[in-house]
Amino acid sequence: MNIPATTPGTPYGTLPPASPLPQRKPISLPRLAQMREAGEKITMLTAYDATFAAVADAAGVECILVGDSLGMVCQGLSSTVGVTLETMCYHMASVSRGVRRVQGTAWLIGDLPFGSYGESPEQALRSATQLMQAGAHMVKLEGGGWITPTVRFLVERGIPVCAHLGLTPQTVHALGGYRVQGKGNEAAATLRRHALELQDAGAEMLVLEMVPAQLAASLTLELPRCHTIGIGAGKGTAGQVLVLHDMLGVNLGKMPRFVRNFMEDAGSIKDAMHAYAQAVKNGSFPDDSLHAW
Numbered sequence: 511m512n513i514p515a516t517t518p519g520t521p522y523g524t525l526p527p528a529s530p531l532p533q534r535k536p537i538s539l540p541r542l543a544q545m546r547e548a549g550e551k552i553t554m555l556t557a558y559d560a561t562f563a564a565v566a567d568a569a570g571v572e573c574i575l576v577g578d579s580l581g582m583v584c585q586g587l588s589s590t591v592g593v594t595l596e597t598m599c600y601h602m603a604s605v606s607r608g609v610r611r612v613q614g615t616a617w618l619i620g621d622l623p624f625g626s627y628g629e630s631p632e633q634a635l636r637s638a639t640q641l642m643q644a645g646a647h648m649v650k651l652e653g654g655g656w657i658t659p660t661v662r663f664l665v666e667r668g669i670p671v672c673a674h675l676g677l678t679p680q681t682v683h684a685l686g687g688y689r690v691q692g693k694g695n696e697a698a699a700t701l702r703r704h705a706l707e708l709q710d711a712g713a714e715m716l717v718l719e720m721v722p723a724q725l726a727a728s729l730t731l732e733l734p735r736c737h738t739i740g741i742g743a744g745k746g747t748a749g750q751v752l753v754l755h756d757m758l759g760v761n762l763g764k765m766p767r768f769v770r771n772f773m774e775d776a777g778s779i780k781d782a783m784h785a786y787a788q789a790v791k792n793g794s795f796p797d798d799s800l801h802a803w
Contacts, residue, residue, distance in 0.1 A: 525560065534615050535615070536615040537572045537573065537617035539670060542572075542573075542715075545572075546737050551791050552572055552573060552739065553570070553791065554575055554749060554750065554751035555573075555574060555751065556576070556579055556751070556754045557574050558577075558580045558583075558584055558601045558754075559604050560604050561608060562754060562779075563608040563616070564608040565783060566616065567609050567612060567614035568612065568614075568780060569787060571616060571783060571787050572617060573618075573739075573751075574609070574617070574618050575619045575620075575650070576598065576619065576621065576646070578593040578598065578680070579621075579753050580598075581597075582762075583753065583755040584601075586762070590680055591624045591683075593624065595637050595640060595641075598626075598644075599643075602644040602646050607645070610645075617647050617648065618646050618647045618648070619646060620641040620644070621651075622650065631660045631664070634651070635664060637649075638664055639669075642669060647670065648671065648715070649664070649670070649671060650671070650673070650717065651674065652674040652679070653673075654673070654675050654700075654704025654708060657673070658707045659711070661673060661713050662712055666712070670714055671714065672713065672714070672717060672739075673708040673715070673717070675691075675701055675705055675708075675719075676692060676717075676718050676743065677689070677721075678719070690720045690722065690742075691719075692721045693722060702725075702732070706733070709735055713736050714735070715737050716736050716737070717740075717741065718740050718741070718743040719740075719741045719743065721740075721742070721743040721803075722744075722803050723744025723745070726743035726744050726746055727745075727746025727747070728746075730748055739751050740796070742767065742768030742802060742803070745793060745798055750790045752769060756769040757773070757782065757783075758772070758773045759771035759773045759774065767800075768801045769801070770786075770800075770801065772786045
């Protein structure tokens with residue numbers, strides 16, 4: 511029997527090849543720490559399905575966040591509050607399958623949605639377990655202070671955690687809208703205290719969203735064991751993240767100030783993702799004068 515040397519494409523298109531494996535080590539917590547120590551910026555994009563996740567991996571994006579932002583960009587909700595854990599697990603599994611099919615190397619992070627972890631650390635563990643079983647390597651949850659014991663609880667049980675401070679979309683109503691957080695001495699001191707507590711609890715990543723650039727840069731220096739990932743927080747963080755639809759210029763609403771449309775000068779979506787990753791690596795994005803406060 512003659513066996514074809516290559517697997518035929520699927521009826522509905524073929525996923526792109528992964529980054530050449532000999533040239534790119536699989537992303538892991540030790541690998542992220544090595545990048546941080548070497549001063550190499552960490553790149554992160556959101557993705558919500560198999561194909562876009564595979565393209566992001568092939569474009570050289572190290573971390574893929576299956577964010578609850580899918581509620582707004584995929585489901586048409588007005589906020590992330592309506593996203594369920596079942597929905598998150600569905601999209602997490604889709605992304606994981608896409609990356610596996612192309613032998614991808616990206617680190618996969620899944621958002622714990624609103625209402626899935628606030629009741630107790632035990633509830634958070636049950637929710638995180640479902641996301642991990644769906645394919646996540648790490649879970650992300652929002653907030654500081656009260657959430658710290660939950661972070662420690664998860665980390666002690668072998669679940670890597672990415673924290674999230676600044677503008678926390680799940681509590682946007684309590685924050686009074688989509689506004690810069692950490693402005694003023696008191697607010698900055700509170701955010702700094704929460705960040706240090708989250709690092710001490712074992713969080714190995716921390717998304718800083720819409721935080722003044724100077725504060726984010728100083729926090730990054732104070733958090734050697736917790737890699738800061740900025741979104742509207744200036745170029746002084748250890749890495750950057752953007753919502754996929756934003757950086758492709760297909761946002762349904764007003765484009766946030768911290769976004770750059772990488773599709774404008776790209777010939778393909780993969781080229782746009784690659785341009786984003788390279789701009790983060792070489793420091794040309796973000797530009798604090800344009801994309802930060």
